[in-house]
Amino acid sequence: MASRGGGRGCGRGQLTFNVEAVGIGKGDALPPPTLQPSPLFPPLEFRPVPLPSGEEGEYVLALKQELRGAMRQLPYFIRPAVPKRDVERYSDKYQMSGPIDNAIDWNPDWRRLPRELKIRVRKLQKERTTIILPKRPPKTTEDKEETIQKLETLEKKEEEVTSEEDEEKEEEEEKEEEEEEEYDEEEHEEETDYIMSYFDNGEDFGGDSDDNMDEAIY
Amino acid sequence: MTQAEIKLCSLLLQEHFGEIVEKIGVHLIRTGSQPLRVIAHDTGTSLDQVKKALCVLIQHNLVTYQVHKRGVVEYEAQCNRVLRMLRYPRYIYTAKTLYSDTGELIVEELLLNGKMTMSAVVKKVADRLTETMEDGKTMDYAEVSNTFVRLVDTHFVQRCPLVPATENSDTGPPPPAPTLVVSEKDMYLVPKLSLIGKGKRRRSSDEDATGEPKAKRPKQTTDNKEPIPDDGIYWQANLDRFHQHFRDQAIVSAVANRMDQTSSEIVRTMLRMSEVTTPSGAPFTQPLSSNEIFRSLPVGYNISKQVLDQYLTLLADDPLEFVGKSGDSGGGMYVINLHKALGSLATATLESVVQERFGSRCARIFRLVLQKKHLEQKQVEDFAMIPAKEAKDMLYKMLSENFISLQEIPKTPDHAPSRTFYLYTVNILSAARMLLHRCYKSVANLIERRQFETKENKRLLEKSQRVEAIIASMQATGAEEAQLQEIEEMITAPERQQLETLKRNVNKLDACEIQVDETIFLLESYIESTMKR
Numbered sequence: 001m002a003s004r005g006g007g008r009g010c011g012r013g014q015l016t017f018n019v020e021a022v023g024i025g026k027g028d029a030l031p032p033p034t035l036q037p038s039p040l041f042p043p044l045e046f047r048p049v050p051l052p053s054g055e056e057g058e059y060v061l062a063l064k065q066e067l068r069g070a071m072r073q074l075p076y077f078i079r080p081a082v083p084k085r086d087v088e089r090y091s092d093k094y095q096m097s098g099p100i101d102n103a104i105d106w107n108p109d110w111r112r113l114p115r116e117l118k119i120r121v122r123k124l125q126k127e128r129t130t131i132i133l134p135k136r137p138p139k140t141t142e143d144k145e146e147t148i149q150k151l152e153t154l155e156k157k158e159e160e161v162t163s164e165e166d167e168e169k170e171e172e173e174e175k176e177e178e179e180e181e182e183y184d185e186e187e188h189e190e191e192t193d194y195i196m197s198y199f200d201n202g203e204d205f206g207g208d209s210d211d212n213m214d215e216a217i218y
Numbered sequence: 219m220t221q222a223e224i225k226l227c228s229l230l231l232q233e234h235f236g237e238i239v240e241k242i243g244v245h246l247i248r249t250g251s252q253p254l255r256v257i258a259h260d261t262g263t264s265l266d267q268v269k270k271a272l273c274v275l276i277q278h279n280l281v282t283y284q285v286h287k288r289g290v291v292e293y294e295a296q297c298n299r300v301l302r303m304l305r306y307p308r309y310i311y312t313a314k315t316l317y318s319d320t321g322e323l324i325v326e327e328l329l330l331n332g333k334m335t336m337s338a339v340v341k342k343v344a345d346r347l348t349e350t351m352e353d354g355k356t357m358d359y360a361e362v363s364n365t366f367v368r369l370v371d372t373h374f375v376q377r378c379p380l381v382p383a384t385e386n387s388d389t390g391p392p393p394p395a396p397t398l399v400v401s402e403k404d405m406y407l408v409p410k411l412s413l414i415g416k417g418k419r420r421r422s423s424d425e426d427a428t429g430e431p432k433a434k435r436p437k438q439t440t441d442n443k444e445p446i447p448d449d450g451i452y453w454q455a456n457l458d459r460f461h462q463h464f465r466d467q468a469i470v471s472a473v474a475n476r477m478d479q480t481s482s483e484i485v486r487t488m489l490r491m492s493e494v495t496t497p498s499g500a501p502f503t504q505p506l507s508s509n510e511i512f513r514s515l516p517v518g519y520n521i522s523k524q525v526l527d528q529y530l531t532l533l534a535d536d537p538l539e540f541v542g543k544s545g546d547s548g549g550g551m552y553v554i555n556l557h558k559a560l561g562s563l564a565t566a567t568l569e570s571v572v573q574e575r576f577g578s579r580c581a582r583i584f585r586l587v588l589q590k591k592h593l594e595q596k597q598v599e600d601f602a603m604i605p606a607k608e609a610k611d612m613l614y615k616m617l618s619e620n621f622i623s624l625q626e627i628p629k630t631p632d633h634a635p636s637r638t639f640y641l642y643t644v645n646i647l648s649a650a651r652m653l654l655h656r657c658y659k660s661v662a663n664l665i666e667r668r669q670f671e672t673k674e675n676k677r678l679l680e681k682s683q684r685v686e687a688i689i690a691s692m693q694a695t696g697a698e699e700a701q702l703q704e705i706e707e708m709i710t711a712p713e714r715q716q717l718e719t720l721k722r723n724v725n726k727l728d729a730c731e732i733q734v735d736e737t738i739f740l741l742e743s744y745i746e747s748t749m750k751r
Binding site: 056111 | 233236237239254269278306310311326381395398574576726
């Protein structure tokens, strides 16, 4: 590249080739040197043509997005194990056990793989899918129903005036309810399936749950 | 592997299999083949995670292994195969157009799971189809396996290399890794299976509300303990065959654009006749006589033999040389020049890129140089009939972007510029390579942008998903219209607007990816076919 030899300051006569050949006239000044990198997003000189639309394109597009979603749900999508948190919580028992590092979630055909790759296979839980169900804290509803009930009973009892009995009754009622609750939990504990979707430690729900949707869940 | 390709591989792996697999895969692509412990050490990943990642990569045919001396197993990534993940939607769509929904699901399952046994595919697809059908109707296994057999017969699906049966297992320790054997004659041989049964519906309907069905590996539904009849025979999608189909379609539509519908139908017939007889990398199809072509024309296509002959002569005379005449016997023997056709398609792609990037006047210069092969600067200015100064500007711009290359021919051995010819020329192969590289870069940029957009709006997306789930569950329990509306209002108007913008952007970016991949396909096929010669 002999043409590079001529420095900027050397004047035109120093160049080893005829500058007119590259389109610089006799009187023209040489283009100024570039001292900074070209802009990161230079203005577009030509606008791109719109994407072709059509049924085929839309279908392939839908397929692409669906495939992306499906891939994430497959056991081939390996997630790192969640690091142990500060304290052991009671609720941890009821949470879906997250991914673990030392076991594989699907069942490869080991005959086709080198022996050294063999790793413990984790049984797939059947209720894997249930966690997708809309979660919400069930407590709020009960509280609400409870309070409404309480208020209603109180209202009635106000009319009846006898205050001592009321308290007793209320207590009784409360006890009954508590018993019911306990009983429910015991019953459900056997059906892990239900508990999984039912239990919520409130972490992924901001507590700002709207009361509107109470009825929908039950 | 160029940096752009590695970057794209990394994004694709991460999107489909998560961070860990991406780390291992990219490491393998960068370094070539490596043994297990070295991978674990170099990537700083725990051995168990490396094993898991390698299992996934091998299952999806993205990594191969080989036993070296002293029993070390080395793993090697198939970079080109990783890049094919970009084309998965197109394979699935092709299967749909050819073999309807059943074919679509078969190919989709094979791509999602890498490789599967036939019985597993048939069961899974039948289940999935049953779920989309009305209540009371079910999909028969026999029907699905019929479609499967047809896909195999047309080579869209093929067997994976087999693990040879080891009889002498007691002599010495077993090898550290099985050696997979490809048996050419069994490649497309479907084992005799009696798959009787019907697709089963999942009991709960709640899962349907979440959209895509969970693809659970059917093998794990171990409720039937009976031995699987086709155990060990795995199938995979034959991507080369799909590429052959894409190429044929591109040629047919190019002929349709250049001449007319009838000639494209003739070319289509010729391509279909030689589909299975011509290997996918061949530069020409098998010669076909005009009589044969006449007999194979689709029924209801009413053209006389004479008209066909005229069309064939016309096609053979066309300067693009898609169709060539190879002999006179049998009423004239014709071939399709696949290599030339791919060359023309790649050149057309280059031309249109120049036109869209630099404008029509630059495209004129580009075509001129293409046509005349070698031109001096002065000649370019004259032939293009563009003022000298502008022509120079354009020429240099294309030169600096590597669409046009410069050939020096010195008159004297000292290479003095004043005594040297400077010839401008278009090297189609290198220009195509350059463009291909750019395409990889653009796709990587598109994916990155899409991920950025989604990340920016993560909170909003999660909210809308949750609201949708609530609405769906409410509809299932039969809630009132007013209640539904109230819930819908949980997403405010500006939020809704933001969501819509996001959706439009993501759709656009996704559509761009698909579009760029089509260009990638053309350029790759051209480069591949040129390199084979």
